[in-house]
Amino acid sequence: MDPFTLIVIVIALVVVAAVVGSVTLLGGRRRKSSLPAAPPQDLPTLQDVPGGGVEVLEPETAAPETAEPTLDRPEAPATRLARLRGRLSRSQGIGRGLLSLLSRDKLDESTWEEVEDTLLTADVGVGPTQELVARLRARVNGLDDRTPDGLRTLLREELLALIGPDTDRSLTTHADGRPAVVLVVGVNGTGKTTTVGKLARVLVAEDRSVLLGAADTFRAAAADQLTTWGVRVGAPTVRGPEAGDPASVAFDAVQQGIDGGYDVVLLDTAGRLQNKVGLMDELGKIKRVVEKHGPVDEVLLVLDATTGQNGMVQARVFSEVVDVTGIVLTKLDGTAKGGIVVAVQRELGVPVKLIGLGEGPDDLAPFDPEAFVDALIEG
Amino acid sequence: MFATLQDRLAATFKNLRGKGKLTDADIDATAREIRVALLEADVALPVVKDFIEAVRARARGVEVHQALNPAQQIIKIVNDELIEILGGETRRLRFAKNPPSVIMLAGLQGSGKTTLAGKLAHWLRAQGHQPVLVAADLQRPNAVTQLQVVGERAGVPVFAPEPGNGVGNPVDVARRAIEHAKQKMYDVVIVDTAGRLGIDQALMQQAADIRDAVNPDETLFVVDAMVGQDAVNTAQAFLDGVGFDGVVLTKLDGDARGGAALSVAKVTGRQVMFASAGEKLDEFDTFHPDRMASRILGMGDVLTLIEQAEKAFDKDQAEEMAGKFGRGEDFTFEDFLAQMESVRKMGSMSKLLGMLPGMGQMREQIENIDEREIDRVTAIIKSMTPAERRDHKILNGSRRSRIARGSGSTVTDVNGLVERFVEAQKMMRQLAAGGGMPGMPGIPGMGRGGKKSKGKAQARQAAAKKGGKSRSGNPAKRAQQQALAARQPGDGAPLDLPEDFELPAELKNLLPPGQR
Ligand SMILES: Nc1nc2c(ncn2[C@@H]2O[C@H](COP(=O)(O)OP(=O)(O)OP(=O)(O)O)[C@@H](O)[C@H]2O)c(=O)[nH]1
Ligand SMILES: [Mg+2]
Numbered sequence: 010m011d012p013f014t015l016i017v018i019v020i021a022l023v024v025v026a027a028v029v030g031s032v033t034l035l036g037g038r039r040r041k042s043s044l045p046a047a048p049p050q051d052l053p054t055l056q057d058v059p060g061g062g063v064e065v066l067e068p069e070t071a072a073p074e075t076a077e078p079t080l081d082r083p084e085a086p087a088t089r090l091a092r093l094r095g096r097l098s099r100s101q102g103i104g105r106g107l108l109s110l111l112s113r114d115k116l117d118e119s120t121w122e123e124v125e126d127t128l129l130t131a132d133v134g135v136g137p138t139q140e141l142v143a144r145l146r147a148r149v150n151g152l153d154d155r156t157p158d159g160l161r162t163l164l165r166e167e168l169l170a171l172i173g174p175d176t177d178r179s180l181t182t183h184a185d186g187r188p189a190v191v192l193v194v195g196v197n198g199t200g201k202t203t204t205v206g207k208l209a210r211v212l213v214a215e216d217r218s219v220l221l222g223a224a225d226t227f228r229a230a231a232a233d234q235l236t237t238w239g240v241r242v243g244a245p246t247v248r249g250p251e252a253g254d255p256a257s258v259a260f261d262a263v264q265q266g267i268d269g270g271y272d273v274v275l276l277d278t279a280g281r282l283q284n285k286v287g288l289m290d291e292l293g294k295i296k297r298v299v300e301k302h303g304p305v306d307e308v309l310l311v312l313d314a315t316t317g318q319n320g321m322v323q324a325r326v327f328s329e330v331v332d333v334t335g336i337v338l339t340k341l342d343g344t345a346k347g348g349i350v351v352a353v354q355r356e357l358g359v360p361v362k363l364i365g366l367g368e369g370p371d372d373l374a375p376f377d378p379e380a381f382v383d384a385l386i387e388g
Numbered sequence: 389m390f391a392t393l394q395d396r397l398a399a400t401f402k403n404l405r406g407k408g409k410l411t412d413a414d415i416d417a418t419a420r421e422i423r424v425a426l427l428e429a430d431v432a433l434p435v436v437k438d439f440i441e442a443v444r445a446r447a448r449g450v451e452v453h454q455a456l457n458p459a460q461q462i463i464k465i466v467n468d469e470l471i472e473i474l475g476g477e478t479r480r481l482r483f484a485k486n487p488p489s490v491i492m493l494a495g496l497q498g499s500g501k502t503t504l505a506g507k508l509a510h511w512l513r514a515q516g517h518q519p520v521l522v523a524a525d526l527q528r529p530n531a532v533t534q535l536q537v538v539g540e541r542a543g544v545p546v547f548a549p550e551p552g553n554g555v556g557n558p559v560d561v562a563r564r565a566i567e568h569a570k571q572k573m574y575d576v577v578i579v580d581t582a583g584r585l586g587i588d589q590a591l592m593q594q595a596a597d598i599r600d601a602v603n604p605d606e607t608l609f610v611v612d613a614m615v616g617q618d619a620v621n622t623a624q625a626f627l628d629g630v631g632f633d634g635v636v637l638t639k640l641d642g643d644a645r646g647g648a649a650l651s652v653a654k655v656t657g658r659q660v661m662f663a664s665a666g667e668k669l670d671e672f673d674t675f676h677p678d679r680m681a682s683r684i685l686g687m688g689d690v691l692t693l694i695e696q697a698e699k700a701f702d703k704d705q706a707e708e709m710a711g712k713f714g715r716g717e718d719f720t721f722e723d724f725l726a727q728m729e730s731v732r733k734m735g736s737m738s739k740l741l742g743m744l745p746g747m748g749q750m751r752e753q754i755e756n757i758d759e760r761e762i763d764r765v766t767a768i769i770k771s772m773t774p775a776e777r778r779d780h781k782i783l784n785g786s787r788r789s790r791i792a793r794g795s796g797s798t799v800t801d802v803n804g805l806v807e808r809f810v811e812a813q814k815m816m817r818q819l820a821a822g823g824g825m826p827g828m829p830g831i832p833g834m835g836r837g838g839k840k841s842k843g844k845a846q847a848r849q850a851a852a853k854k855g856g857k858s859r860s861g862n863p864a865k866r867a868q869q870q871a872l873a874a875r876q877p878g879d880g881a882p883l884d885l886p887e888d889f890e891l892p893a894e895l896k897n898l899l900p901p902g903q904r
Contacts, residue, residue, distance in 0.1 A: 134428075229541070315496065
């Protein structure tokens with residue numbers, strides 16, 4: 010590109026920043042709703058997409074090539090939890106856990122450093138780690154029991170306090186006189202579609218009727234993937250035309266959920282990076298359009314446990330756009346600890362509600378703060 | 389977002405005076421700041437520790453001069469070390485002497501293998517190869533269908549003899565794919581495999597079996613740029629379990645710093661070969677260690693900015709705009725609207741501004757920019773009539789209140805916008821009259837010079853400049869230098885770090901009060 014174009018760009022950037030940025034300053038802080046009417050081109054175009062453009066695939070007829078066409082009963086909750094807990098600690102052998110580190114009888118500098126390292130390698134982040142260690146040091150000073158064991162108990166306590174052991178982590182899947190609507194969002198490849206499938210399975214096991222909505226009309230074969238999950242767990246899938254408007258598919262799915270008297274509608278959306286303004290607008294629109302039917306009961310942000318510090322940015326931006334009500338932390342069956350959710354919970358107050366522990370239909374569990382903290386520090 | 393190393397070191401050395409070598413205390417302080425900066429960029433802790441030792445050794449030699457700022461000297465050292473680990477010169481794909489060449493992709497679930505397979509095929513095809521994609525992910529629901537769609541979009545055949553979704557043996561498919569390729573005379577075979585965890589023994593064995601069945605010329609480890617500390621464990625597990633020759637970094641279009649690139653390169657000694665940045669087939673490039681180093685350090689990435697601009701800005705529109713400035717014509721709300729749309733296409737404001745060198749000082753303000761404000765401003769301008777957009781002077785009270793109503797904002801908002809706009813217009817006029825962007829000499833197309841009299845305009849502007857700032861302090865010039873460096877591999881100077889990251893004062897003043 011020739012330099013003069015570059016200069017135009019730089020000017021454009023600065024001018025836009027100056028004009029746009031200052032409206033923020035003049036107009037006061039965070040006037041989220043000061044523009045009640047969205048610009049006209051953003052209005053939902055439901056009328057344009059009649060219900061006829063959307064097909065409901067019944068489990069019996071769709072995806073005949075599926076490996077598991079028969080519906081088996083989901084595993085009982087108790088055995089599921091025991092099995093998954095084992096998986097959560099599967100990575101224990103890999104790192105040297107705090108427990109073994111703290112076998113000395115004195116707390117010296119290098120012990121503190123090791124505490125810090127453990128938290129850092131769990132992706133807790135520099136800021137939160139340093140704060141935590143500072144607070145621990147202060148507390149340990151006023152403690153009689155200045156042993157590594159005492160420290161470990163303290164650390165556990167503090168981490169638990171950060172995560173909020175008493176936070177309400179229940180999922181809203183009941184709504185009066187209409188289906189409960191759950192919207193699943195997140196960046197690419199975190200496990201949204203898989204989570205929808207697993208969640209549907211849990212709900213079906215509780216004898217709730219579940220309808221899936223394939224509002225990922227973008228990625229290749231995304232709707233097929235969701236349909237396969239639907240067939241596997243016994244829930245029909247509403248899908249629209251390829252490259253169609255995801256908001257209309259979501260709207261139609263909820264409409265059919267209402268008409269068909271379903272208990273829950275689970276909406277899968279396309280993966281999107283939080284810095285893509287256009288895609289985030291699209292997501293905001295999906296939610297607004299669905300809300301024409303009534304409130305969205307849960308907005309679940311799916312975070313991959315391997316995610317580093319960018320997870321915080323993801324949580325912040327998605328929360329701004331669609332008001333996230335809960336986090337699903339996936340891929341905890343690997344070696345990653347998912348420590349980023351410590352900061353996310355603390356800063357945004359959005360609770361982790363579910364965890365993903367594998368690719369199978371039963372590999373979803375409620376989030377257990379204690380088990381999570383133990384895995385963090387026992388790494 | 390985090391403070392850049394630049395900011396951190398500047399603060400650390402604020403009180404540094406005198407001459408001689410950096411003291412041990414200075415070096416310790418430096419090491420601490422580098423550690424934090426790298427950790428916040430998701431570089432794995434063990435890698436950070438090694439890295440700091442190397443920098444520490446070199447920092448001992450740093451002389452404190454008056455002319456050269458030690459913070460910048462240290463950054464230069466850090467940057468050099470980063471580039472070295474990330475791999476000096478980029479390695480090219482190895483092809484087999486007797487086709488087909490085989491490329492196998494491996495990585496965690498969700499790292500972007502299937503999308504990448506499509507991009508790689510598309511890229512190879514553009515270079516005159518005849519690739520075939522092989523659907524060996526028979527695990528994830530509809531991974532096979534996904535690859536088929538991707539192949540169709542890329543115009544590349546897909547070998548998918550098994551339906552997947554748990555049916556079929558991937559080792560067998562991979563083996564048959566080679567025969568198939570030989571028969572059909574395809575010269576590159578790209579094997580897409582299922583995502584797997586490093587600790588999943590059974591699946592790692594399966595990956596090794598696939599490898600043994602196809603004997604790849606290149607095994608590429610695909611890793612997501614957002615990955616945190618786990619990058620080292622996973623990379624090591626894949627290296628031990630399957631082995632790989634190169635690394636592909638995906639989702640670089642996000643705003644993660646991408647420290648994983650460094651972790652993986654350092655721990656495995658394998659080079660990052662490709663960068664994948666987007667969901668479209670052509671959003672794929674060879675990897676540039678220098679750019680990645682800048683990104684990890686959170687330094688302005690002018691090259692990326694230029695590339696995104698190339699995609700987003702309509703060339704004619706940009707030229708027209710430049711011409712307008714040149715002729716001293718007034719910039720209108722119409723122009724502004726067009727600019728906003730282009731800027732928007734390029735990505736978030738804060739990210740873009742962050743790419744400009746010298747914006748470090750304004751980091752916080754930049755982060756506080758409310759991106760949705762663009763929507764609000766757009767709505768206001770769209771509520772204006774064309775005549776009003778062309779000439780804001782006709783905007784009287786009743787017009788303003790109509791616009792406010794139409795856009796769902798308040799008259800105060802409209803007034804504020806017009807006020808800022810008038811300011812911006814004034815600034816543009818000054819730029820045009822002054823013959824160039826202050827502090828940015830050598831930009832043709834601005835001012836009267838026009839783009840043809842490049843040399844002359846440059847000379848005139850340079851002469852007209854009072855302070856006589858060093859040339860590399862100029863972002864645009866630097867961008868040119870960097871572009872040159874990047875386009876001429878092997879000239880030995882991957883990134884010429886500017887002595888001065890300062891944004892020209894004039895530019896800074898453009899930002900609203902409180903954002904300066
Ligand atoms: N090991 C493991 N893998 C998981 C888990 N959840 C999802 N996956 C896998 O991660 C990959 C991506 O999952 P998807 O559900 O397709 O992710 P997504 O967010 O819908 O992806 P996009 O729609 O492409 O953005 C698949 O291979 C899943 O099987 C988990 O908890 N553990
Ligand atoms: Mg999906």
